[in-house]
Amino acid sequence: MNTLNNKRWWEPYLWLLPSIVLMAIFVVFPIAIVFRLSFSEISKSGIVGGFIGFRNFKEAIGLPAFKTVMINTFWWVLSVVGLSTLIGFALALVLNKKFHGRKIARAIVVFPWATSLVIQASVWNYIIKYEYGNLNNVLLNLGIIKQAVNWRSSYQVEFIWECWVGIFVTIPFVTFCVLSGLQSIDGTLYEAATVDGAGGWAKLWKITLPLVRPSLTVSTVLNIIYVFNSFPIIYTMTKGAPANKTDTLITYLYMLNFYDRKKGPATALSVIGFVILCICAGIYMITVMRKEDDT
Template structure:
């Protein structure tokens, strides 16, 4: 007679209230957003009638949606990629024991304490074409001969905004990596140093493999954060000039609060949520599959 595995119900009952609370907090806005996206909504928020998928059809017919979508992908990949590449070496340096390490950590983390909107305002002032600090400094060092209008053209403005996005994302990502580095076993490093391993080999064969879980966490959290980030682009250029720096979140903000097209903006919000949800699930499944394959290879190797 086969023995039946009993599923413990006590832990499930204990987490049930928190699960229901989280689902109500997250689920209700999503359902309300889905309902709004299928309504004709006045600019004052009044429901005028059910229109089905008309708002989605208008979104997919709008060329600005596709250009904003492409720009959102570029923005997210560039900011997240640049942040990871810069933050990991910074975290490794801050993890070493040196005189003034505490002060160095405070300096790196300090921008995290400043409002993102205020940071964007400061950069907008600094990048002003006539009276900006950046132009004044570059001209004092004779690097440029005349002021540069950093935010006057879309390609240059978007590049500058990506660099600012990387800058403001470094403290959070560095914190994640510092937590991971502090938990790594030191025995592996000591053994590798005894065997004559060089710093690059220590990083490639010990640090990087052991930091993969923390890198995966940083990727997921940063993608979600950067994909939905409004303040930098909105404060610096408001998606201009000529919608040349618009990403999806600034595009829907304009539709909702400048043009009063709340139904269409709700449809874009739902599309953005779907994209992030699919990305998160796909990335987590990919990471789990890689870990499972690695475990299988280790078992085969040991056998």
């Protein structure tokens, strides 16, 4: 490692410069703009007026759909992250075992991760169509159901389907995070536990879980952030209809800004979302930094 050279102290910064410029312009600048807009008066056509304090925030919180949207966001993040973590973990345990066709199985599990969310959502949108959807077609042709089932009978059911697609595309990430954790576990630990007479459950709780916990924490926190930010699934499948009942914060602020032209409250919602993200990011950073210290 190069030691700090007094004469050329600026050299490392020169190496960082392109990266810093890129991120300053395209990441930090938009943040600043959003913050400035959220405290300014904005007309429907987007002309920015003077400073108005927290009026945009008040208006945003006072919107009739605000409460529904926040509750939806909460359930969306909780169900998608929770269930995908659970299923992804179980899947990783299975894929970590040695069996014929493991490579193929792993490759298949990668599929949803590599597919664009808008495509994935379109496919599921077609699958669950009532009149001619593929799920009904397959089940009818297999003789499992006798009549076409309406898979999207109400907006609650539609929201559950959206959550399922969210879970489906999130599972691979969890699985591969946990797999990378599992691969670093020393096999002799299990042998020792077997000698001591530990059963399968005891090994899972006492060895596997504690040792993959770091990977699990990373994947969970990152998933909270990614799922919170997820836009294409809900936008493609329901567009928040009916009346914002299936919207999350992200899709709602998009609709608010680009459809309803309520730019003031929309930027306020952006800032609210940004603050929530920062809190999650802070937690994540502390976890990662602590892990860095450990190793």
